[in-house]
Amino acid sequence: MFVLHANLLPVCYAAQADWFLHHIPFFDCPDPSFREIYYFRWNVYHQHIRRTPAGYVITEFLPDVPWAGKYNTISCAVGHHLYEGRWLHTPEYLDDYITFWVRDPEAASRAYSSWISDALYARSLVTGDTDLPLHLLDDLVRNYEGWEAERLDPSGLFWQIDDRDGMEYQISGSGCRPTINSYQYGDALAIAKFAQFANRFDLEQAYIAKAERLKTLVQELLWDKDAQFFKTLPTPVALHHHYQQHLEPRQIVGQLADVREQQGYIPWYFNLPDAGYETAWSQIADPLGFAAPYGPSTAERRHPYWQAAPRQDQHECLWRGSSWPFATSQTLTAMANLLNYYTQHVISVHDYFKVLQDYTQTQYLQQPDGTRIPWIDESAHPDTGEWVSRTTLYQQQRADKDRGQAYNHSTYADHIISGLVGLRARSDTVVEVNPLLPIGTWGYFCLDNVKYHHRMLTILYDHDGNHYRKGEGLRVFADGQLVGQRPDLGRLHITLSGSNL
Known part of the structure; x- marks a missing residue:
């Protein structure tokens, strides 16, 4: 590491210090809660890396639970596991995990809604590698087609039971939900990207068309103009399950649910709107x-x-x-x-x-x-x-x-x-940094030991230059060398040598 050192780790993680040093970026800031929870969550993630006869998987629960599948895996949070784990320095954990979900015939990849193709693309934006996505492209297509066979409504939207979104007993209930439709939009665009990399242009155009159709339908059918919010559109088959649970309120088929729910923000997770x-x-x-x-x-x-x-x-x-x-x-x-x-x-x-x-x-x-x-x-x-x-x-x-x-x-x-900190992963040779920290909140922060496109990055902000003694303002280092700076917090674009995705 260039700026931060192992002595920054909370003493409670001394036994895991070697794993931390070789696998994760280090983070420092003036707020002890942010520092504490940052390392705590990496320790939690580490606990969930399980080695199996099929390779590594990431679990959701530490104890085995009866509703989990093979190796205690659950597909619901796989997108979160991949977005978080994309910053790990060791590729085999997620290489094995992704392959398990789309290749193992006993993996229940559609037991819950997920956004595995999008998350795999997000990971490739960090690693700079596309070998695994290209190797698994046909498997990702089969998974998408499985969703179309199982959950495609005549309207062209996808429907889902709230429980199968991992969102039990919602006020809106089940139906064509912002969740699964946003996930499928993100997955379709990711598959199109992978098809482009593979020079399979017919497949690329087919999945761009799928994404564009979903985008149109989400905006036309799930947007409540009066409430100014994306909502669930109940469907007969989905509400049958909801009614069996004797839940209130009883939503009406064909009318947008009468509630704003946090899931209405998921379209922006995929830049859909x-x-x-x-x-x-x-x-x-x-x-x-x-x-x-x-x-x-x-x-x-x-x-x-x-x-x-x-x-x-x-x-x-x-x-x-x-x-x-x-x-x-x-x-x-x-x-x-x-x-x-x-x-x-x-x-x-x-x-x-x-x-x-x-x-x-x-x-x-x-x-x-x-x-x-x-x-x-x-x-x-x-x-x-x-x-x-x-x-x-x-x-x-x-x-x-x-x-x-x-x-x-x-x-x-x-x-x-x-x-x-604002490291925005991209497919080209530009390192984009745009911290979402309000000016004046902290006098300093540092993210060190970040493996990005086969380079090791350090991103630090030091208001007066006295804390890290590497200069004033926002600075970005690649392999220990200063490559970009500005005197205040704001967006930076830095072009590094290397190949695009």
């Missing part, structure tokens, strides 16, 4: 919308069926108002895309930092003696930060009451690297 839909983001800071001290909440608070935590013998996981790291991760990635790639005046870097700061503070558990320790679990109360799924499991005296400890169903390091 055209300009003109940004008003939806006004809800992120609205206390009657999604804003909460430990939020965002998964549904708008103003809705009469908003619910922050399970009651009595209800299911321990409810996407009806709780704070869910899975969803917060998607929202933060979508916000970063909005701030980087759209011209709008609805939200700013201050809003982004507030959500990231709240997310950071959510990842603690208060112990009986009042002390707080780093913690990630299933869902939290958006107003108190209590891990309510865990509380419910304990109240019900369930045998699996501790299953949520170190729950690997979200991202955090990726938000620090690509959002806050």
Whole structure:
């Protein structure tokens, strides 16, 4: 490493120090919570790397759970696993994991919605390598075609049961949802990119057309002009499942659901919306919308069926108002895309930092003696930060009451690297850095030991140059050599030698 050293690691990770040194970027900033949770989340990720007879996989739960598939894998969070793990220096973990999902006949790749092709493309933007995606291209196409056979509605949109989105018991219920349609849009574009790299131009054009059709349908059929939000469109086959659960409210087939939910931001995760839909983001800071001290909440608070935590013998996981790291991760990635790639005046870097700061503070558990320790679990109360799924499991005296400890169903390091510090992965030889840190918030930060396109990058900001003694302002180093700088926080474009993807 060029600037940061192993002594920066919290002492509790001394036993993993060697793994950290050889596998992850190091991060430093003045806020101890950000530093603590950054390394905590890498330690959680490390715990979930499991070696199997088929190679490495990444798990979601540490204990085996009955609804998981082979090797305790669950496809729901695979996109998060790949976005987070793309910054690892060791390729074999994710090479094996990706191959498992699209090649192993026993892998339940469509048991839950996921965005595996898009996430594989996002990874290639960091590594600079396309050998694996090209090797797996036909498998990715077969997976997409499987979704078309199983979940394509006559409208041209995809439908999904909320539970199979990993979003149980939503107010909107099941139907043509912003989730799966955005995922399929992202996957179609990724497949088109891989086809272009492979010189399979007919396949490229076919998947561009699929993506463009989904984009049109999402904007035409899932956008509520009155509510100014992307919503679920209930369908008969999907609502049948919802009604079997005796859930309220009972949505109406053919009418957009009567609730704004956090999933309405997922289209921006894939840069799907055209300009003109940004008003939806006004809800992120609205206390009657999604804003909460430990939020965002998964549904708008103003809705009469908003619910922050399970009651009595209800299911321990409810996407009806709780704070869910899975969803917060998607929202933060979508916000970063909005701030980087759209011209709008609805939200700013201050809003982004507030959500990231709240997310950071959510990842603690208060112990009986009042002390707080780093913690990630299933869902939290958006107003108190209590891990309510865990509380419910304990109240019900369930045998699996501790299953949520170190729950690997979200991202955090990726938000620090690509959002806050602002390393925007690209397919060309340009290193783009655009920190989403409000000016005046911190006097310094550093991201070191970042493996990017076969180079080792260091990105640091030092307001007066006295902290790291490498100069004032924002500076980028490649393999220890200064390659770009500016005196303040802002966007940098630096061209390095090397080959494009």
